[in-house]
Amino acid sequence: MSATAGLNAAMPPGWRDRFRAWREGLTASPGFRRWAARFPLTRPFARRRARALFDLCAGFVYSQVLLACVRLRLFDLLEQGPITEAALASRTQLPPEALERLLRAAAALDLVARREDGNWALGPLGAAMIGNPGIAAMVEHHALLYGDLADPVALLRRPRGGNALSGYWAYSGAEAPQALGRERTQDYTALMAASQPMVAEEVLAAYDFRRHRCLLDVGGGSGAFLAAVAAAAPDLRLMLFDLPAVAEQGRERFARLGLASRASVHGGDFTTDPLPEGADLVSLVRVLHDHDDAVVLSLLRRVRAVLPKGGRLLIAEPMSGTPGAEPAGDAYFGFYLLAMGRGRPRRPDELQALLASAGFASSRLLPTHTPLLTRVMIAEAGAP
Numbered sequence: 001m002s003a004t005a006g007l008n009a010a011m012p013p014g015w016r017d018r019f020r021a022w023r024e025g026l027t028a029s030p031g032f033r034r035w036a037a038r039f040p041l042t043r044p045f046a047r048r049r050a051r052a053l054f055d056l057c058a059g060f061v062y063s064q065v066l067l068a069c070v071r072l073r074l075f076d077l078l079e080q081g082p083i084t085e086a087a088l089a090s091r092t093q094l095p096p097e098a099l100e101r102l103l104r105a106a107a108a109l110d111l112v113a114r115r116e117d118g119n120w121a122l123g124p125l126g127a128a129m130i131g132n133p134g135i136a137a138m139v140e141h142h143a144l145l146y147g148d149l150a151d152p153v154a155l156l157r158r159p160r161g162g163n164a165l166s167g168y169w170a171y172s173g174a175e176a177p178q179a180l181g182r183e184r185t186q187d188y189t190a191l192m193a194a195s196q197p198m199v200a201e202e203v204l205a206a207y208d209f210r211r212h213r214c215l216l217d218v219g220g221g222s223g224a225f226l227a228a229v230a231a232a233a234p235d236l237r238l239m240l241f242d243l244p245a246v247a248e249q250g251r252e253r254f255a256r257l258g259l260a261s262r263a264s265v266h267g268g269d270f271t272t273d274p275l276p277e278g279a280d281l282v283s284l285v286r287v288l289h290d291h292d293d294a295v296v297l298s299l300l301r302r303v304r305a306v307l308p309k310g311g312r313l314l315i316a317e318p319m320s321g322t323p324g325a326e327p328a329g330d331a332y333f334g335f336y337l338l339a340m341g342r343g344r345p346r347r348p349d350e351l352q353a354l355l356a357s358a359g360f361a362s363s364r365l366l367p368t369h370t371p372l373l374t375r376v377m378i379a380e381a382g383a384p
């Protein structure tokens with residue numbers, strides 16, 4: 001916690017706003033900024049603020065440097081071990097000067113690192129992408145969002161939908177999502193399956209699924225989450241519900257993994273079709289934030305209706321207002337879902353209010369290792 005954040009927390013509520021107004025008033029004054037940048041005690045704060053503002057202005061360039069690295073498979077090349085610049089130039093087919101420029105940019109962003117012998121190696125952030133194809137897949141599909149955000153004011157002004165990202169997430173705004181063919185659902189389903197291991201790892205560390213008999217994963221994609229839970233809870237029966245074209249891919253995954261005898265697969269539209277009964281735990285993983293409140297409330301009511309007494313609902317998704325990850329919720333997901341055309345990131349208390357309206361008896365957050373990636377909430381169905 002920074003010194004000013006600590007001071008903020010210790011103040012009575014009315015004073016907090018007055019203090020902030022006084023502080024931002026000072027910061028807005030060019031004379032004060034010049035003084036603060038020179039005065040030894042305020043210099044570190046002034047520098048940090050200047051850097052934060054610069055990063056905000058330049059963030060889109062950093063993202064495109066990362067995209068270039070991903071498209072050129074730079075991290076895969078460096079994973080084999082340190083490599084000379086000449087070898088990298090031949091593997092990436094970039095002119096040497098352009099490669100040098102990219103490598104220097106990527107090094108400044110901690111994605112790669114130049115070793116003392118002059119060879120290039122993975123940097124700390126590039127190394128974190130290894131073995132995690134979901135991140136590279138996310139970076140690639142951001143090209144659509146990048147296009148949609150080119151004129152952010154126009155995006156805010158025009159009616160929702162009709163963007164590149166809404167076309168990618170074909171169910172968003174579709175009149176009859178259950179009629180979508182595989183050609184419209186397979187790209188997002190592959191992206192979700194590629195990024196699911198990071199989410200499943202967080203959820204499995206937060207909750208013990210072995211206490212349940214049967215898990216129904218609603219909006220469960222091609223079953224990647226259920227497959228991960230199946231490995232951790234060998235006696236658990238599995239039920240998958242998703243749009244027919246997506247659920248079909250789940251059926252194929254379960255057959256491939258030898259899980260067919262433990263799993264049943266149900267294709268349908270969760271806004272209109274009944275959910276299958278029989279599970280004592282239902283999960284909604286990265287589902288609710290894709291939908292507006294009315295759809296979420298009706299879906300939660302349907303889930304509540306199929307749960308027995310003592311049954312539970314597990315919600316896993318990134319949430320708004322996550323301490324230490326505030327920009328991920330309201331800035332990233334807020335604008336991502338705006339471009340997608342439906343949904344919004346919700347604070348835990350907003351989800352809890354919807355759960356209470358849907359008839360759930362109680363709900364609570366479980367701690368996760370990386371709340372930026374996902375938070376986990378458990379709701380108790382209570383008596384039917």
Ligand SMILES: C[S@@+](CC[C@H](N)C(=O)[O-])C[C@H]1O[C@@H](n2cnc3c(N)ncnc32)[C@H](O)[C@@H]1O
Nearest residue numbers: 171192196219220221242243269270271285286
């Ligand atoms: C963001 S994806 C999450 C997939 C999976 N739970 C995961 O975390 O990897 C949302 C899922 O909800 C499904 N979905 C969206 N609208 C639906 C609807 N009306 N009925 C059934 N499934 C739906 C999509 O097909 C997709 O698989």
